Amino acid sequence: MMTINRRQALTQIIGISTAAAGATLMGTSAFAATDEAGNYKLELGEKLKYFPLDAMATAKVAYETGGGCMHQVFHSMVHMLSLSDSADAAKFASIPTALAGYGAAGIAGQGTVCGNNNATGMLVNILGDINGQNSAVIGSLFRYYENTELPLSSDEFVAGIGSTAEKTKDEVVTSSVANSILCHSSISNWSRASGRTFAQKGERCKRLSASIAYHLVELLNRAYAGEDLSALPESKPSEEAQACKSCHGVDATMGSGASVKADMECTTCHTGHFN
Structure with missing residues (x-):
């Protein structure tokens, strides 16, 4: 008796409808996220639906x-x-x-x-x-x-x-x-x-x-x-980190200041311009 794994079963459930219903049989190659063996594979850029968890x-x-x-x-x-x-x-x-x-x-x-x-x-x-x-x-x-x-x-x-x-x-x-x-x-x-x-x-x-x-x-x-x-305030960088961006911007800088793209805390490591 032939056995199939969970992914193959999923593929068959999704990809093949019953002959009794008059559906047309479709090969697994018709599904973009399915390999030749019928196994589902997450593709680059594919997004999966979240559902609330405990x-x-x-x-x-x-x-x-x-x-x-x-x-x-x-x-x-x-x-x-x-x-x-x-x-x-x-x-x-x-x-x-x-x-x-x-x-x-x-x-x-x-x-x-x-x-x-x-x-x-x-x-x-x-x-x-x-x-x-x-x-x-x-x-x-x-x-x-x-x-x-x-x-x-x-x-x-x-x-x-x-x-x-x-x-x-x-x-x-x-x-x-x-x-x-x-x-x-x-x-x-x-x-x-x-x-x-x-x-x-x-x-x-x-x-x-x-x-x-x-x-x-x-x-x-x-x-x-x-x-x-x-x-929410807690989703944003600290006031100190945001102040750094006034000089170290993404598309403009103050004087010879470097352009920086970051939201992480700055002052943990960068405590001033003279260290």
Whole structure:
């Protein structure tokens, strides 16, 4: 007896209607996002439909998922969307989330952009238009990461993701503010506040990924409901960062100033013109 995998089944369901209904049989090659073997494949530029998720359930999946921060966030979001009522749930199920593993510790240990933020961009990039708020979701999440004491450690959140108060005390020790979207700033500020080393970051970073997955779902759900996130102060760069743009603009600069395109915090690294 021949067996077929989930993707092949999906293709047959979509691509072939019953002869009893008088439908014309169509080969899988007629579908742009289907290979010769009948397997669905996400194409460049293709957008999938978001559907509201449970923030705590998603955070719990992120906490329980290994593979580093980027994989934790990307996998939890894609996995939950594959189980959701999204019209594209089966397509989400086909995405190989393991590809996000490269983002751990700021991209293969380089300490650059934190995998939580990398995963956010990767996920939102494949989502269809959410009331014009896709870019605002990314901006809001990044500003949240920069300016919030993380990871979340309330009793409710800790219990919800399946952790314990003992781990909060012994392994996380304290939350901290990253002041940047970069991994090395986030870890360094936590290390300074907690007295722990990078090598001891395990529980803290698992919690951080759960925290970001939680807030990302909150933002996406609010955008889906029609809220204008782009109008919120917390979605915009700090006043200091915005002031920098008055001289370091995108299409015009002050004097010999360099043109800069960025919304991230500036003063974390650039404290003036004479350093």
